[in-house]
Amino acid sequence: MAAELVSPVDAIVKVRGISKSYGDVEALRDVDLDFPRGKLTSLLGPSGCGKTTLLKIIAGLVPRDAGTVTVNGKQVDKPGPERAFVFQDFALMPWATVMRNVAFGLELRGVAKAEREEKARHFIAEVGLAGFERKYPHELSGGMRQRVGLARALCVDADVLLLDEPFSAVDEQNRRKFQEDLIRLRTSQAKTFIFVTHSIEEAVYISDRIVLLSPRPGRVSRIIEPQIDRSGDPDRIHRNQHYLDTVEEIWQGLKQYVE
Ligand SMILES: Nc1ncnc2c1ncn2[C@@H]1O[C@H](COP(=O)(O)OP(=O)(O)O)[C@@H](O)[C@H]1O
C-alpha cells in the first residue's frame, strides 16, 4: 500500500516483495517496507512471525527466495559496512577484552591500533561502560554485554543498525536504562535503527515507527507512528495517556493472534 510507504527520498532501506521459506515453513510472504533515514523503526509481532528472518535478510545474513533489498539505493545480497547487526545473544568474542570486541570491526578493516582504540573508547563511554575497557565478557552482566554489542555496532560507523531483541536477555531494570540510552543515542548519532521486539510497550516507548507483522507467514499488517514526546522524565512517559492509548490500540490489533 503506497500510502504507508515513506517518501522514497527519505528511505535508506527499501524492502520489496521479500518472501522466504525454510523447507515447508513459510516465514515471510511478499513484504514491502521502507525504512526512513535517521529514525527508529520497530518490527513488532508474535514469536515466529519472521522478524529475525526479515532483519537477517536486510543484513544479508540469510538468503531470500524472492524480492530485493536496497540500502542507499544499492541492492544488497550480503553483509556490508553500511549495516551493523546487534545479536540477541551478544555474539562477543569471549577471549577478547571489551576494547578489542568493540574495536574489532575496525581491526578487520586494517585501521591502526591507536586510532581504532580511540574510537572504541569513545563508543564504550557512549554506552555507559567507561572504565570497563580491559574487562572480558564473562566479567560483565548480560546488560553490560549487550552494551558492548551496541558499542561495537556504533564503532564501525554503519548507517543502519539492525538490532534483534537486544534487551531480551537483560533484566527489567537494565532494560529500562538501556531503552533510555537507546533513545538518547538515536538522537545523538543520526543513525537508522531497525529494531526487532515482541514487546508492545517497548516498541511504543522507543520507536518513531512501528511495523506490525502478522503471524506466520509474516506480512505487513499495519504501520503506526506513535508520536511520543520523549523529552521528559521516562517514568512520566510510561504513564502518559497517549503512550497508554497507543499500547492499548496495538494490543487490540494483536490480541486476535494470541490463543
Ligand atoms: N534456520 C531455520 N530453519 C528452519 N526454520 C526456521 C529457521 N529460522 C527460522 N525458522 C522458522 O521460521 C519462522 C520465523 O522465524 P523467525 O524469523 O525466527 O521469527 P521471529 O524472530 O519473529 O520469532 C519460525 O517458524 C521459525 O521456526
Ligand SMILES: [Mg+2]
Ligand atoms: Mg526472533
